[in-house]
Amino acid sequence: MKKILIINGPNLNLLGKREPEIYGNVSFEDFLIELRQKFPNIDISYYQTNHEGNIIDKLQEAADSFEAVVLNAAAYTHTSIAISDTLKILKIPVVEVHISDISQREEYRKFSFVSDHAALVIMGEGLAGYTKAISYLSKL
Ligand code: DQA
Secondary structure (H helix, E strand, C coil), rough: EEEEEECCCCHHHHHHCCCCCHCCCCCCHHHHHHHHHCCCCEEEEEEEEEHHHHHHHHHHHHEEEEECCEEEEHHHHHHHHHHHHHHHCCCCEEEEECCCHHHHCHHHHCCCHHHHCCCCCEEEECCCCHHHHHHCCCCC
8 A cells, every 4th residue: 555644834823713714624633634534545644743853853754654745835935945955855756735825825835934835725715625635656
């Protein structure tokens, strides 16, 4: 069975409660139940952290245990050269997901340190963006 790891960065533990007008009112844990039901042939693991270094540790480990990663680095997307360096040497495909459309928000959200290393970038589709990412990776 194909193993895919979803990594969510800072403040995404508050999905459902945080700025629902931007991020919706469904928690990631509830969404994950649906997502796993939609892809019974994929082993979907989930990791959320508020800490930059933890994202890096998890990405470094991921190549040994997973076939692909879905990454929403949240605010670190726009700041982290360290995550960008890790992605550059990662040997498995990464899909970058953003719930909101970062190209249509504040100026400081428009640049992503992740995109250069992503096989696909999905933004502005809400949680459905993760479904699209898994669907794409399942076909690789
Ligand atoms: C986000 C967009 C980021 O700019 C923001 O810092 C987040 C979430 C999104 O999923 O839309 O925390 O990555």
